[in-house]
Amino acid sequence: MTANFSFPTNVRFGAGTLAELPQHLLKLGVSRPLVVTDPGLVPTPAFKSLEKIGGGHWAVFAGVHPNPTLEDVMAATGAYRAGNCDSVIAFGGGSALDVGKVIRICLKRPEQPLLPFDFGADWSGLAPCITIPTTAGTGSEVGRSSVIIHEGRKQVIFHPSLLASLVILDPEVTRGLPPKLTAATGADALIHCIESFTSPVFHPPCDGIALEGIHLIGRSLARAVKDGNDLEARGEMLIAAMMGAIAFQKDLGAIHSLAHPLSTICGMHHGTANALCAPFVMQFNAARKPRLYRRVGIALGLANPDDAATIQHVGDLFREIGLAPGLRAYGVNESHLVALADQAWADSCHQTNPVPVTRADLHALYSQAL
Numbered sequence: 001m002t003a004n005f006s007f008p009t010n011v012r013f014g015a016g017t018l019a020e021l022p023q024h025l026l027k028l029g030v031s032r033p034l035v036v037t038d039p040g041l042v043p044t045p046a047f048k049s050l051e052k053i054g055g056g057h058w059a060v061f062a063g064v065h066p067n068p069t070l071e072d073v074m075a076a077t078g079a080y081r082a083g084n085c086d087s088v089i090a091f092g093g094g095s096a097l098d099v100g101k102v103i104r105i106c107l108k109r110p111e112q113p114l115l116p117f118d119f120g121a122d123w124s125g126l127a128p129c130i131t132i133p134t135t136a137g138t139g140s141e142v143g144r145s146s147v148i149i150h151e152g153r154k155q156v157i158f159h160p161s162l163l164a165s166l167v168i169l170d171p172e173v174t175r176g177l178p179p180k181l182t183a184a185t186g187a188d189a190l191i192h193c194i195e196s197f198t199s200p201v202f203h204p205p206c207d208g209i210a211l212e213g214i215h216l217i218g219r220s221l222a223r224a225v226k227d228g229n230d231l232e233a234r235g236e237m238l239i240a241a242m243m244g245a246i247a248f249q250k251d252l253g254a255i256h257s258l259a260h261p262l263s264t265i266c267g268m269h270h271g272t273a274n275a276l277c278a279p280f281v282m283q284f285n286a287a288r289k290p291r292l293y294r295r296v297g298i299a300l301g302l303a304n305p306d307d308a309a310t311i312q313h314v315g316d317l318f319r320e321i322g323l324a325p326g327l328r329a330y331g332v333n334e335s336h337l338v339a340l341a342d343q344a345w346a347d348s349c350h351q352t353n354p355v356p357v358t359r360a361d362l363h364a365l366y367s368q369a370l
Helices: 017-028 045-054 070-082 094-108 179-198 204-226 231-250 254-266 270-288 294-299 307-320 334-346 359-369
Strands: 011-013 033-036 059-061 087-092 129-133 145-150 153-158 166-169
Touching (some): 017 045, 017 087, 017 129, 017 166, 033 045, 033 070, 045 087, 059 070, 070 094, 070 145, 087 094, 094 129, 166 231, 179 294, 204 231, 254 270, 270 307, 294 307, 334 359
Parallel strands (some): 011 166, 033 087, 087 129, 129 166
Antiparallel strands (some): 145 153
16 A cells, blocks of 8 residues: 655744744745735734734735635736735635635636646746634645635635645634634534544544544634633644644545535535534444544543444534534525535545445435534
8 A cells, every 4th residue: 555645834833923924924035925815804903913014015805705716816816916916925714715825826827727727737836825824724724725616616726836835823813703703613623633534545644633633622612612812722723723634635524525515505604514514424424334433532532432422522512612403594495405415416525435425315414404
């Protein structure tokens, strides 16, 4: 058996590390970054801190949507050119980070459409990019991919060159994240770790990383939701989210295949969609592969970590942070199920689910989650 392992991104972690940004830009040999973010962040103290560090001299693109589109990418690319920029600071949640990383592809070959993406092209020498997450969820800051909506579907643009030049994980930046978003993004990080660990793909380093991510989230997520000023919990969630993204280079599972269409068709936050689908998929998997979640339960600190106890604990944690089951509460109903199941079946994540699924299984899981 052969396998390739890598997670090479440089990471700077700790409260107050955002203030080091000018010296990092200097080391990269750049001075005119484009800050890519979303409109909701602009009035926040976190963005004001970034703005103060830049002295008001950095160009800003703040037009990223919660589920970023190809139009967002092209508009940000235009802002980079208009500002005569030489680098990118991607600042925000997964959406802003994804757009910030991928505009460098458009800048490298402006004559070539981004989608369909040419995976085989030489994408070396992209503009430097510093990623600074303001949420602890997607882990996009250390990812080598971006997820962009085009023609009503989420499309993955993947290439090692998309890795950031530097990641800054500053828990101070996440201090003002509202409880609802802290919960949703944290649920996303937990599902990344659980699905990565239980995926049948062979990648032992990612298994260990996923288990430690589960451990950190188990002891920190509820604390971060309840007290946004708990910097220890905020910091552990940032680390765990990063670990989840490193781990899921091993691949994901059916929870993500169900969650992706809930965003594109129903506009649901990705982390919320994961949380609402997770218990049903975990029950489906455990019924066909007993003891699948035992080590997940151990990582969560359970005294009796069998499948049932682990699944119950995950569901209870989601309820505790305000993510009770029931897709109907988010506007999903029976009329959506056919389209949802069609997109879920077309999504590649379920191909590495720990047990095989059919389109009919995915439809039934949506029905159960209603």
